[in-house]
Amino acid sequence: SLLRNSLYAFIVKMAPFGMKHAILSTALALSMSGTNAFSPALTKPVSVARIDSSKVFMVDGPEDGKALASGRKEIKFDAKSGRFFETGKDAEDCVPDDEYCVVDKDSGNLVRLTVEEKERIFLDALQSYYVTGRQLLADDEFDLLKEDLQWNGSSLVQLNRKEATYLAAMQAYLKGEPIMMDSDFDKLKAELKEEGSKFAVSTEPKCYIDTGICTVTMKEDFFRGNLLYLPVGAIITIFWLGFGFEIIEPIVRLNPLFLIALGTPLIYNGAKTITDNFIFPNNKVVYGPCPACEAEQRIYFGDILGVEGFKDVSETKCSNCKTVFKVQRNTLRASTIPK
DSSP states (O other): OHHHHHHHHHHHHHGGGOHHHHHHHHHHHHHHTTOOTTSOOOSSOOOOOOOOGGGOOOSSSOOTTOEEEOSSSEEEEETTTTEEEEOSOOTTSOOTTTSOEEEOTTTOOEEEOOHHHHHHHHHHHHHIIIIIOOOOSOHHHHHHHHHHHHHTTOGGGOOOHHHHHHHHHHHHHHTTOOOSOHHHHHHHHHHHHHTTOTTTOOOSOEEOTTTOOEEEEOEEOHHHHHHTTHHHHHHHHHHHHHHIIIIITTTSOOOHHHHHHHTHHHHHHHHHHHIIIIISTTOEEEEEEOTTTOOEEEEEESOBTTBOOBOSEEEEEOTTTOOEEEEETTTOEEEEOOO
8 A cells, every 4th residue: 555655646746747658657656556357356545636627738749829821811829728728810811930031112011932033032042142243132031931941942042063164163253263264154054044943044034223233044946947857858859859750650659747757867967958058057046034124036147048147145125015136046145235
């Protein structure tokens, strides 16, 4: 009886340390009391210590007043009741402690952004810091934005080795201490463009307030570039079929499709040679948004039947906003003329 009383007193002392510890202590008391499947049942009722529920608390639970953002509402934890409750904020409302938000200039309220909008701000902040040396966001805001994107599963915050080398080379060049040759840098940038890296290719226009220059990176139009070879290819195909029916048909009877397949190397090489050397020499077709108004534009580099066109740099006027901008053939970077 003395052992039982000691164990029951121990249970009462362990009650404030959590329900799990109290249950463990009770099990220990019953096991040490000698009760088992082969012993007779207790004839006297056993008094079990009562646990004050007000003293029980969750050891591993969130802190009191901790706000969590769910898919549709913001919920907050109450330690006294041990439950979560809604704070009344909708999905459009922002939780500044858990995510990156911006302030509405008109109302002054915090606005929740989409993942795409956050990625755009993150990319602009990185490019502005490494390319021009300007810091768009404070360090704490940038860290919050990066952590928010990581929690949302964005792949933009994970730089590979080429992207890290590219940004480091840009920063070193701005400081006047280049770490790589111009040829190596151009090669690295070309590789990033082929891989579709967002750090080397900016497909959305950006305007700088201090200079008034708007820039964007265009893309090569491979579909329309291949259409340039269609006229000559069709003419060569017709001549090849006529030659086949006049010369080969009397000897061996062939299906027209098989005859075209047989002459594919000749048709391809002939169309490419004639088009590149005589009709559209040094051709390249690019497309992209206007740096000023985002209206889609198409630009042709090269000559047409002896008429000279744009060589390395094109100067074009937008058909929508009438803004004059230049496009570089090698980098496909378009920029407006400084005002």
